[in-house]
Amino acid sequence: MNKKYSPSGVMLYAKTPGITSFSSLWSIKHALGTDKVGHTGTLDSFAEGLLVVLSGSLTHLVPHITGFTKTYRAVVCFGRGTDTLDPGGAVTATGRAPSKEEIETVLPSFTGALLQTPPVYSAVHVGGKRASDMARTGKAVTMESRQVFVYSNTMLDYRAASDSDPCSYALLEIVCSKGTYIRALARDIAQACGTCAHLSALRRTSVGPFKLEDAACVSMLGEFTIDSGIKNDMRFQKERDRLSEKIAADKKKNRVTDPQEVVDDIRSHFRMFTPELASLCGFRCDTLKEEFLRSYLNGRPLSSRMFTKDQGPEKDYIFYNPDEISVFYPDRSFAGIIKINEDYRLSYGFVVPPEKEKKISVFSWDEVSGRAFPVEWLAKGTSVSVGSFDGFHSGHAKLVDGVLAGSGLVSGILMFRKSFRSFDSDYQGDVSTLRQRIDYCAQKGVDFVVVIDFSDEFSRMEGSVFVRKLLSLLNMKRLVEGKDFRCGYKGSLDMESLRKMSVESGFELVCVDNVDFNGERVSSSRIRDSVKKACFADVQKMLLRPFSYDCSGFDWKISKKKSSSDFSWFETESSSEQVLPSDGDYNVVAVLSDGSSEKDPSGLNTLHTVCSVSGGRISLLLPAAGTSERVRTVNFIPAV
Incomplete structure (x- = not known):
């Protein structure tokens, strides 16, 4: 688990009975790869249902979400009371x-504002200590009553006592405020009927606007009925000691080994805190203006002119929050909460600093398959293109532009480490190295690159299987490809099949036309042929930049070739996998890492010189000392 990596977002999670709310978080921590998570309301260990979990910087919002109205379904067992008011007690x-x-008669008296005494076995603190901890050690605990609010209390089902079971059961649905104990409510309803009771089962079905049916792992919960409640009751009574030991052990638990399908389900339910989600939570949403970014981050006095009103709920919305505003940066990332005071002045609630500028992220296909892709990017969805991308020529540039045009999506390029042609016996070399291709993507503003090794296993994958993996592993929303695109085993998936798949699976397919040069389609093969023939003017027009030979990591030595007093020929035994022109001398621009007085716009140092190609090796005419080790690339200049 990476403690420094803390994706910020909202997670709806379906807790199962027999585990504490705290222990449930370990599954989420494991799936998200962070330990900075917090839930917005505890469920007892016997209970099940919705936990709203916040991660990363959004943990600041816990007190804001905790106050939401909650909805429960409860199976109440009348005629038998336990010390804990739940099935795990004596x-x-x-x-x-x-x-x-009788029950229906008293239910109306348990709606509205109520003065409720919490159970002794609860998380309420008395004298600085948890009441349940004191009760378990045999200490007498006096619980103070407090006001709660029950909006509705409805009986959905009832089962009368029988010869085999002297208890009666009611399935209730309760909508209530923060701090309401359903166990205590069942106790008080039973007392009004002149008897005792405890909860056989409890399920939380909503927290404010969040619903259980939208939660991760909800499929692990079965039907919630009187029958299921009785079974839950019998299980906890029968296995009370073992379950107590398990729950105690869970509190010390610090790792989980959930099945991969559980991890995938959790990751797929991660949601970014967007203006739309903030509005759903009842916040008015304002966007911080770019010119006031520094003032906001430095804690300068706030004024309405610093913000542009974005969106927000109507004032009659049930969860409308009139006292706080959710603030977003211009890129729609969450910036914090500001408060509206009684005199309508604005003050800071809390500030979430903007993310530092990130470099391009590079993943292997194995890492992506192992679910290493960031969940906050999964939540946004991705716009991608797949190909060998050997050289990133003008045709590839249109694909990259199409990827970057995916509004609100994370942009990515999936490329192969080696060109398909590299397996041919007559292959002449790559147009660009992997480093150059990744650098190109970074300069274009692409968010991530996935590097694929063309293994035997990968080569046998059907095209439709590969696309489904992109949908699952990257949450692909947009795929940009050329009209001649094919993928999969023996090119099993062509553009027509891909169109049908996009309709069925709901992703956007963008088909980009080929780019022609001198009446023929631009391709990496044409560029390689032109490099071999030293037609660098044609190469530059097809690449939209000079042909660049990657010299990173080369070991240069002074050549015996005749040179001047100020310059020497340096040769290298190293060899790139790139294509080279035929033997000869060429005018080039050597790009150096540092140390020269001449600088190009990118900040790298450049030196106009001569490059000699012979037998697949290159030599450079360079200043006699301290230059060769700084050569990064050699750009071949078109002949005038």
Whole structure:
């Protein structure tokens, strides 16, 4: 787990019974690769249902989400009470089983503002200590009543007592405020009926606008009925000691080994805190103006002119928050919360600093397959193109532009480490090295590159399987390809099949026309042939830049070739996998890492000189000392 990596977002998670809310977070920490997560409301270990989990900088929002209205479904067992008021406690009382009519008669009195005494076995602190911890050590605990609010309390089902079971059961749906204990509510309803009760089962179905059906791992929960509640009750009563030990062990648990499908489900449910989501939570959303960025980050006094109102809920929206504004940077990333005071002045709630400028991220295909792709990028979705991209010529440039045109999506290029042609016996070399191709993507502003090794296993993959992997592993929303695109085993997936797949799977397919030069399609093969013939003017027009030979890591030595007193010939035994022109001397621009007085616009140093090509090796005419080790690339200049 990477403690420094903390993706910021919202996660809806379906907790299962028999595990604490805290322990449930380990599955999320494992899936997201961070330990900076927090939930917005505890569920007892016997309970199940929705946990709203915040990660990264969004943990600041925990107190804001905690106050949301919550909805529960509860199976109440009337006629048997336990010390914990749940199925895991020891039976401390028995009583008669009230009828359906009796329960329905008292339910209305348990709506509205109520003065409720929390259970002794609860997370409420008394004298600085958790009440449940004190109760388990045998200490007497006096719980103070507090006001809660129950918006509705409805009976959905009822089962009368029988010869085999002296208890009666009610399935209730309760909508209530923060701090309401459903166990205590069941206790009080039973007392109003002149008996005792405990909860057999409890499920949280919503927290504010968030619904259980939208949560990760919800498929692990079964139906919630009186029958399922009785089974849950019997399980906890029968295995009370073992489950107590398990729950205690869970508190010390610091790692999980969830099945991959669980990890995938969690990652796929990660959501960025966007203006749309903030509006759903009841926040008015304002965008910080670019010119006030420094003032905001430096804590200068706030004024309305610093912000542009973006969106927000109507004032009659049930979760509308009139006192706080959610602020976003111009790129729509979350910037923090500001407060509206009684005199309508603005003040800081908390500030989330903007992310530092990131370099391009590079992944191997194995890393992507192993779910190393950032979840915040998965939440946004990706715009990608797939190909060998040997050289990034003018045709490839149109593909990259198409990828970058995916508004709001993370841009990526999937390229092969080696060109397909490298397996041919007559292959002449690559147009560009992998480093140069990645540098090109970085300069264009692409967010990530995935490097694929063309293994036997990968080569046998069907094209449709590969595209489905892109949908699953990268949350691909947009695919940009040329009209001659084919992929998969023996080119099994062509553009027509890909169009059908895009409609079925719901991703956008952008088909880019070929780029022609002198009446023929621009291709890496044409560029290689032109390099071999030293037609560098044609190469430059097809690449949209000079042909550049990568010399990174070369070991240069002084050549015996005749030179002047100020310059010497340096040769290298190293060899790039790139194509080279035929033997001869060529005018070039050597790009150096530092140390020269002449600088090009990119900040690198350049030196106009001569390059000699002989037998697949190059020699450079360079200043006699301290230059050769700084040669990064050699750009071949078209003849005038």
